[in-house]
Structures are given as structure tokens and as C-alpha cells.
Amino acid sequence: AQSVTQLGSHVSVSEGALVLLRCNYSSSVPPYLFWYVQYPNQGLQLLLKYTSAATLVKGINGFEAEFKKSETSFHLTKPSAHMSDAAEYFCAVSEEAAGNKLTFGGGTRVLVKP
């Protein structure tokens, strides 16, 4: 069975500082991995996805994530945080046996300090 662990339910960063959100997954087969963002009172918006092509994936709003099979990780980074990055971020995995069903991590809420 697939599972996702996000380390840290809350992260606080200063504006302009590096944003690093950690995601580790468990999957019995090569996974497809996703990061979603949820702004207040909105739905889940796709940030980026890994689907077995390049291991470094670039997404919207300057975010990127690197798939590391040896570490079963898919950490999300952004070099310089902006106030508008304050939101909750969810890592998710799907595997072939699960069709297109996503299994989500617990989410990480990002606070950006001026």
C-alpha cells in the first residue's frame, strides 16, 4: 500500500528565504508524485508532478521538486519565499495498482514572515 509522510505540519520562513518542504513516500512500484497547494478558502491546486521523466521537476510559482528514488523522497523547494506563498502544501502519490487514486500526506502549512 502506498503512503506519504510530510515532515513538519508547520513551517515558518522569512520573506526571501529558502522554502523546503519534505515529503517521503512508500510505494511498492514506481510512483507518480504530486505537490498540491491550498490557499485559504480554496481547493487544491496542482503545483507540479513527477511521472517518471526528469527527476527534477519544475512547477508553477517558482517551485521545484526532486525525485530521489534511493531516499524515497520528493522534497519541494523554492529559492526565495514570497508573502503570497503562505498556504498549505500537500504531497501525494499514486501508483499503477491504485488507478488514479491519490494518497495524500498530512500537509504542511507555510507561514511567511516579512
Place this chain on the structure above:
Amino acid sequence: EPEVTQTPSHQVTQMGQEVILRCVPISNHLYFYWYRQILGQKVEFLVSFYNNEISEKSEIFDDQFSVERPDGSNFTLKIRSTKLEDSAMYFCASSERGRPSPLHFGNGTRLTVT
């Protein structure tokens, strides 16, 4: 950009009552999903729907739940007799095709059962 729309944004109901949550998926999408998020918990898969039938459902999706695509545009989730523990944010999603097509989520319906 086309989006998934959900109505209502907030629904309050009494325990034992039936509720119908409504969703309009993106028009050219073929796969439809319901997820829910109980306050403070992970986003959980409920059901996926393709070609007018359920393709997969979780153990949460018991006989109290049903889904329907009554016409070419709407996708509904019915809870027959609500319980207090059904209180959650319910998200509808759609995807253009199966794995690994990303899911597009609506803004959610917050269901409160009193």
C-alpha cells in the same frame, strides 16, 4: 482556465438527514472523484467514477454514500443518513484521463452535521 465548481460551499444538516453535494467537473474530463478532509486530518479518497460507474471506492464509502452523474455535466455525492462523523470538507475532482493525468479539484463543500 476551466475549473471544477462545487455547490454549496457550506452545508449544515441535522444528523439522519440526507444531503447531496454537487459538482460540475471540467467539461472534457472523463474521470471523476470525491475526497474528503475531516478537520485536522489528511485528505482521504472516497470514490472514483468513470464511464458511468464506480471504478474504485475506499472503505469509507459505505452503503450510506452514493454517486451519480445525472446528466452530462453534474456529478453528485449523496449521503443518505448523515452522522456527526461525516462532518468534513468534501472535495470533488476530475481528470482528463486515468493515471498519471493530474486531478483538478474544486473549492470544496464544508459539511457540518449537528
